Amino acid sequence: MSEDLTSPLGSMVYDPAPESASVAHLRSSYGLFLDGKFTDPESHASFETLNPATEVPLARVAQASIDDVGRAVASSRQAYEKVWSKTTGAERAKYLYRIARLIQERSRELAVVETLDNGKAIRESRDIDIPLAAAHFFYYAGWADKLDYAGFGPNPKPLGVAGQIIPWNFPLLMAAWKLAPALATGNTCVLKPAETTPLTALVLAEILQQAELPPGVVNIVTGDGSVGAALVDHPDVDKIAFTGSTEVGRVIQQSVAVSHKHLTLELGGKGANIVFEDAPVDEMIEGIIDGIFFNQGHVCCAGSRLLVQESIADEVLRRLVRRVDQLRVGDPMDKNTDVGAINSAAQLARIEELTQYGETEGATRYTSSCVLPDKGYWFAPTIFADVSQSHRIAREEIFGPVLSVLTFRTPEEAVAKANNSNYGLACGVWSEKGSRTLWVAQRLRAGVIWANTYNRFDPTSPFGGVRESGFGREGGRHGLEAYLDV
């Protein structure tokens, strides 16, 4: 058998395997969620939320005004003073367990809504986003009646009313990351979902109703950036928790410098995925791909820089290029899709702009030959090789499916290059040698370090960054601290 044969990987055609959108039961419009009910905003203002894969509107959603935010904060304050602060930990736990169970029961519906509103592949919503959201509620439910053992001294107290502003990349999961620990520790919440992805938070509101959570314990105010700003500025909010860009994080931090609110921030990153020559090859290739193309690269902890040991750089690049072209890009509702749509026109424009710099600065570009749909916001997975530390695409967060490949010679150089950033959220280390992995991990300035894996999340595992990637941790026992007066 000696044929000059290249058999393209993944070329067997898969017929469309669409998930059904009718599972979603979307309403045509949603009000704000105040005092346990859906209510119209005072101004009756609303806006459309679109499906970024098709640009088709999904529903109308309320635009909250500053006064609406005031109503929400007052409601959460009332609920805190009169009800929630008098609810025992054991009872708070049972509400959270109910919510976790309801998320599990309605998981298929939630996965479909998430994919329609966000653009991410249904396989990811179904297998990662929704199960992790339920798990987060389960985990923190279990802390509600054990706070005496959490290592913060006896009988630690909550902060009061928490204002929580979440991003569009993992809408329901980010809501879970915020609400679960806050409620478990006895706070009440005003949640502000991202402008382009409000829907799963609103379905969650229905779940809170089914769980019979006392009215006002969680209020949800939808709208644009002004709603978040109103929340940050409101004097009766005790705590702000924000996940989003470093740019906005700075503004918020400046604001609370004057108002003295408690603050935790989870911001951007430029994660370095460090590959040593003794890395397990096939799993490493998957790990790099997963690190940057999972969730279309809309991940703060994405492994957007590959630091590969120079001795294996050519071979790794060859395998990566082969693998990237195998990614199935397209209809997020198709169960076989690997990479979905970019969340918005604005984000797409940002990705395209930054990617231009890659070319003009002289990096070598490889773009997947996938066929992109006509409608919707799409970006073909792209790899830039021959990138140096001084290139913009090595320093700035693109937040899209674009990988920058750099090389290193020694472990020390790998560490130096990885740390050569104002960010410090996550890194990956690939090697079969445990001692070296631990040596590198010890020296990396990052809040999360993945060894021989990437993008793994668990409610028990604290997540967060150092330096300009933010402060505070979500997940684990450490995640309680953000919501306790300790």
Place this chain on the structure above:
Amino acid sequence: MSDRLDVRKTYKLLVNGAFPRSESGRSYEVLSASGEFLANVAQGSRKDLRDAVVAARGAQAKWWSQTAYNRGQVIYRLAEMAESRRDELTEHVGLAEGLKGKSAQQSVERAIDRMVWYAGWTDKIAQILGSSNPVAGPFFNFSVPVPSGVVAVLSVQDSSLEGFVDAVLAPICVGNAVVAVASERRPTPAVLLGEMTATADFPGGVLNIVTGFTGELAPTLASHEDVDGIDLTGVDEPFADELAALAAGSIKRVLRPSEPQNPLRRLRAFVETSTVWHTIGQ
């Protein structure tokens, strides 16, 4: 009132996820607190205990290999089952302990809340009992709590449900498998709980319940070399001393009635600390 005859329940053992009668064929009369006949309950034998220990050993490795999240879900589901059969449990606790309606109900509610409490520990105990240790050298050193293995429980005699729940769920939630001898005079609530584990997705063998006479059964468990730990809180002091001496033969971990019964003590009692060193270097 109808003349309908009710179908009475047979109270059997729980071994390896199944409900057999005692291999000895014996049973004994259980009376309510006020002296009325309640049921003929299986009178377990040494051989039943032997089978239960084998079942527990067989199940324990698999139970520990499940994720902590999974174990928490299973125990939470037990609480769901107990909640749905709250009235039945209330009736039995009331009859067994001589409690009036409201007290019996409150006891059951406390027991169910206790189950929920334990369900939430499975994925947190390692964060309380474990640590990374800053040794004076280039090593990554960490300690994790691992379950002792098979734990024998001699249930408290008086608290037919609350006490039983504490005694069996604490070792189970940290990853052990349990062979429990139920309260001798008040076994029925424990038997009911055993039935509920079958619908709560408990893997067979994780909880085994043998009813019968504690005095007859306890020495077998205390001296059984394939049992790693024993909870003696259900027996009075002189007998506990005797059993503790038997247990010493295989260096079992022993939980004594004289020790303070704070909640974390129960969680720590049947847990081992495993410490790992790993070099750090290029």
Place this chain on the structure above:
Amino acid sequence: MSQVSIAPLRLVTADERGVHVPAQASRPVVESETQLRALLGGLSGVDAVGVDARAAKLATRSLKKSTKLAALDLAISMVDLTTLEGSDTLGKVTSLCAKARRPDPSDSDVPSAAAVCVYPDLVAHARHVLHGSSVKVASVATAFPSGRASMNVKLLDVHDAVEAGADEIDMVIDRGAYLSGRLGQVFDEVVAVKAACGAAHLKVILETAELATYDNVRRASWIAMLGGADFIKTSTGKAGVSATLPNALVMLEAVRDFAEMYGELVGVKVAGGIRTSKDALRYLVLVNETVGASWLTPDRFRFGASSLLNDLLMQRRKQRTGAYVRPDEFSSD
């Protein structure tokens, strides 16, 4: 969706997306255990968690409609219909062969199975019954399943099967030799058996359950391929856990890398424990996305199975008519 571009987009080409097989086959000549170990030493390790995760993710692929129909037919054509029991008789082999030839008596469109797989002393009879059909006769040999016999006995076993007319020989590697580090011996046995096969194709069974780790599966795959295997096979089906998706994934990756290095395309057979169409289709997805469509043929991929065939027929019937039929609709041979 247009963009201003300084240079034309450099798209990945079909060439870069494939498995690059050099035109000249160049399996190296291995002359010593030292040399063998040097070759094997260059192989990278396998991260078990990563392998399991990749296999699990690929198992979520959903094959529908025409893809599913085509895959079911393909799977049927890849079956080595197997009987390896002490109680096998000529009668049993006769029915097996009839079924392999014509799996669904009521539908002549159903492809034949690739082969039957029997013990050496039943090869001649199978050959006779299958005269004129495309179904091959595969024989286990080398003291299957344990491999615990002298080299002489094992080679004689092969010789008998070949003389009786076997088209394919499924040998077992010596796991005892492997696990005690005598890798050169494992290699030499493959070479010797390959020589004894003559024109017959050689499948080398690794017995992944006994090798225990993915690192061992990778290394044993390479030893077999360097020794001249035409196919590497997961299991005998007689010991512990048989074929698993992760093991198959490791073997397919080895096959892919071997093809790129030495220009030889070695096939993979998964055997034992594959009972449902769902399982079978998952393996086909694995092949597709690991080594590519060139391996999606009975010449390079096989299922060693018995009850799988009826489930494939049942699913095939359901896809076409919309209804599930009773198991008795198909022969139970």
